[in-house]
Amino acid sequence: MHVPDDAPARCPVCDAEYDSVSEHDAGLLVNLLDNERYRRVCFDPVLVDGEARVRFYHHTHGQTTLTDSGETTPVDAHLE
Numbered sequence: 250m251h252v253p254d255d256a257p258a259r260c261p262v263c264d265a266e267y268d269s270v271s272e273h274d275a276g277l278l279v280n281l282l283d284n285e286r287y288r289r290v291c292f293d294p295v296l297v298d299g300e301a302r303v304r305f306y307h308h309t310h311g312q313t314t315l316t317d318s319g320e321t322t323p324v325d326a327h328l329e
């Protein structure tokens with residue numbers, strides 16, 4: 250696992266604040282059932298030096314209350 254130093258201040262997927270970000274180059278299992286700390290993890294695929302990676306943005310329960318309306322924000326919402 251790697252923590253990128255160029256991660257944005259807000260989650261690029263849902264635009265909410267996040268608690269932590271990690272970067273992975275291999276598959277892994279994520280189970281947030283009954284997780285007391287995190288409510289949601291957003292997955293943002295990126296290319297780093299030509300290698301495919303996935304960045305995980307971890308949101309706590311408190312950070313999702315404002316944005317979690319049951320709807321998902323399209324990843325391309327910021328495009329014109």
Ligand SMILES: [Zn+2]
Pocket residue numbers: 260261262263264265290291306308
């Ligand atoms: Zn997010």
